[in-house]
Amino acid sequence: MSRTTRSCPRRSRRGGSPPRRGCDRGLAVVAGAAAAPEPTPEQVASTMRSRQYGVLLVVAAVVGVIVSLGAWGFLELIYQIQRELYTHLPHALGYHNGPPLWWSLPVLAVSGVIVALAITRLPGEGGHLPARGLAPGGAPDLRVLPGVVLAGLASIGMGAVIGPEAPLIAIGSGLALLTIRLARREMPQPVLMVVAAAGSFAALSFIFASPLIAAVILIEAAGIGGPRLPLVVLPGLLAAGIGTLVSLGMGSFTGLSTSAYALGRLQLPAFSHPNIGQFGWTIALAVAVAVVARLVMRGGLLTHRFAAPRALLALPAIGLVISGLAIAFSQAADKNVNEVLFSGQDSLPGLVAQAGTWSLSALALLIVFKGVAYMVSLGSFRGGPTFPALFLGAAAGLMASHLPDFPLTPAVAVGMGAAIAAVLKLPLSAVVLSTMLTVKAGVGDEPLIIVGVVVAYLVALLMSAPPSAGGDAAERSTGTAEDAPEMGAPAPEPAGEPVA
Missing domain, CATH: 1.10.3080.10 (Clc chloride channel)
Structure with a gap:
């Protein structure tokens, strides 16, 4: 880590002159120490005008x-x-x-x-x-x-x-x-x-x-x-x-x-506006997706508890399990093993574009086998949880599109938004991501996306253990102290002189 600059002297413990005026101003306002008060709008404006x-x-x-x-x-x-x-x-x-x-x-x-x-x-x-x-x-x-x-x-x-x-x-x-x-x-x-x-x-x-x-x-x-x-x-x-x-x-x-x-925009049929019945299907789909997503995340934490003490033995075994799940799916659904392997980022556009080639049974098998592979990957391998959640949410949307008067476009959009909201617990991000991915189909699905994300987020909160209940604190927060060593974040040091 780069050595920080402390051009401004600290106040001596024995007394002495205070630091130079301006040492606690300027760019120190940009991030600030944890104990620093929130800057006023005037301070922010002054900082943004500074050299x-x-x-x-x-x-x-x-x-x-x-x-x-x-x-x-x-x-x-x-x-x-x-x-x-x-x-x-x-x-x-x-x-x-x-x-x-x-x-x-x-x-x-x-x-x-x-x-x-x-x-x-x-x-x-x-x-x-x-x-x-x-x-x-x-x-x-x-x-x-x-x-x-x-x-x-x-x-x-x-x-x-x-x-x-x-x-x-x-x-x-x-x-x-x-x-x-x-x-x-x-x-x-x-x-x-x-x-x-x-x-x-x-x-x-x-x-x-x-x-x-x-x-x-x-x-x-x-x-x-x-x-x-x-x-x-x-x-x-x-x-x-x-x-x-x-x-x-x-x-x-x-x-x-x-x-x-790069994750491009999905090719979906145009969708103009929703009706009352589609709001009902949206709520049902969001609840189902959120429940499954939170169970998968919990399973990932349980996998981590098993794998962490014996990583050199457990991770190769988990790799074999993931491969076995892909092979079993391929044999059962007559599809490619790559539908289960990998993040789903490359397969997502094809899954949506070829929705008519997937039967309900094949989609159900895909969600089960890839969901389990996703669960054990979450607790053992290293990467991010977003893209598999998008893929599985889209697969759930494809299944839901077989319901009466629930077209493909809103079903897929709601499924993806609900999955992201439940996995990441970032509702605004879920709305924006789902909307951007389906923007080519128009904006008619946006009200359904928002409702689905709100419902999924609330379900995810209800399924998360309260802080006093003991559970894994990392499941309830994205900023725990337990996370910090993994990202390598050092403790903040006192701010010094801004960049000259």
């Missing part, structure tokens, strides 16, 4: 480009690992019609070994445990990044039912701090936290192909609010917006292709 804040915005723009390149590299590496292991290697070994049914067994067993080694041998325990939801921490210790990257690549790239968003958040904030360190610039700890958050904005916007979605998720997950909100959000939005040029391109630069892994 130091302008420097911070320039730093955020540079960080956005660097982090976006790093995020692209991480996602491209995952994509290439998947292609080599599941396409090129089987072909090179003589399986010209695709990998054999048993192929994922050794691949996921090796994945379990690699992730277990990253957890037990490298700092940071491989990063955030996905069974605890999505918990963006503070500025990470740079020493944990190798373990986060290794565990993420082995988990996501080799077939575990887990997404890339949690490693991307850690990589984004870590690269942001590494940029500051390599530039040999010294910043007070609160400003470093804002720069790290800007890096997370840029990295997460890359996978969602939208700075807006990334901003909403991170703001809601971190609980940022009050007058300090624009101070923290503006650098993040700038980093995400400038970083997006890496994929979109500018002028003669065509951009780096993200079509292989």
